[in-house]
Amino acid sequence: MSRVIQALRIGISRGTLEIKQFNRAREAVVFTIAFPVILLFIFGSIFDDEIAPSVTFSQYFVAGMIASGLVNSGFQNLAITIPMERDSGALKRLRGTPMPLASYFIGKSIQVAYSMSLQIVLLLLFGSLFFGLEIPNVGAKWIVFAWIVLLGSLCATVLGIAFSSVPKSGRAASAVVSPIVIILQFFSGVFFVFSQLPGWMQQFAAIFPLKWLTQGMRYVFLPDSFASQEVAGGFELGKIATILVIWTIIGALIALKTFRWMRK
């Protein structure tokens, strides 16, 4: 038990250190926090027509961007920064200390939670101020929001750690990871209305978590009447949860098997 507490204590200390480093690396802050807000302004300003009764594209887009925020701060962030830490020798140094290995991942999760919260709060703020995003006033919607954020960020974090073994170097990581995220955003109903995409694109996107995250966020932020506009004719909350859990398990297994502390 004391070992668990020790791992947790050091993990929290790593989390605060990670946040400190994140805040001081200005490019990273701009990239993960400001970029989605800028996109919101661009897309929200260009496409402001109604896509369904009393639903504008801007509202649709904010819901998608909040879902993307989970992928950005979990998957994209970790799949890029972990290879960089491997290159810089940070991971090798940690591996040579008595730091419990779990603490490293606890620290990463704390940093993900931090940047994700910042991102969501900013998107909610700007979305509701400028783009007609309606903050839900029903408790049930907030409960769904809470579990989608929790499960979605856990899933994205685990997949980010799993994917961190793919880029050959820290410098290559961004070039490998960013296009994947951008393509998934195009395919998953962030930049375009999902139901208007070609069928093969919809089916491809349905394999990956982002499509399901956007769908869940639409349940939270769009009127219930929008359900009929979804491809399946409903928001499919049960299916969303199932798919996120499956990806989390797959990601965790891959991460355990492939995580490397050293350059090859």
Added chain:
Amino acid sequence: MPTATSVIQVKGLKKCYGTLTAVDSLDLSIEAGEIFALLGPNGAGKTTTVEILEGYRTRDSGDVSVLGFDPANRGDAANSWRDRIGIVLQDSADGADLTVEESITHFSKYYSKRRDLDHLIQAVGLDEKRKSRVHNLSGGQRRRLDVALGLVGTPELLFLDEPTTGFDPEARRAFWDLIRTLKEDGTTILLTTHYLDEAEALADRVGVIAGGKLIEVATPATLGGREQALATVSWRDHSGVLREESAADPTSILRRLLGDFDGEIPALTVKRPTLEEIYLRMIGESK
């Protein structure tokens, strides 16, 4: 000879990468409290050996014991073992956005026997830089921070990999003094270095690795038969020609020269082979 006080014991260590045998039947023992320098050209198996001892790499065969523990083991026992060792790696570039003090304070939390922060910062000579971000440090200061991070847990055994690369001569002397005080405190140190003068200044014993094998272990003064090697006396003779003679007893040459010259013997030097010359000869022979 492995003894009860051996901190590191290696027997028949072997490691292959594909068809390349990086380390081949290597035996090594390092005693408590000594500074042992491992020398060898790049690709000789030095780094592989040290990384196996540090627990970073697995081995193919052989017995390895470091502080009584097999570094290939994992889990909680491995963490208790890491609590007793310190590792100073080559070319790390991490934590650039933290300050010196933040880095050391954070790393100290991993260990049970923490060194006093102020003492440690002072000992590595970073007192004036303690509030500086790591990316603003010079190469030598960065290295000294690496050393501080390796020392923060009061290790019984310290691995130092090329610690003074990029140091100016003054910083190198200061660093040597720091290492000597660690030795006085009883820390065992395994040093790998390309600087033979560094090995000579610090090490109680040196071991030379070539072709994956430890070809000799000796004190810096006796490595490669250095103590019996001929000394060379050179001087300028009466007609101004530079002369050179080698002998096991150079004093006899000097006596003769003192008779030959009334006053000063022009351009007189007596030179014994440096550790570097001996080392280069050994490496050359092993090829």
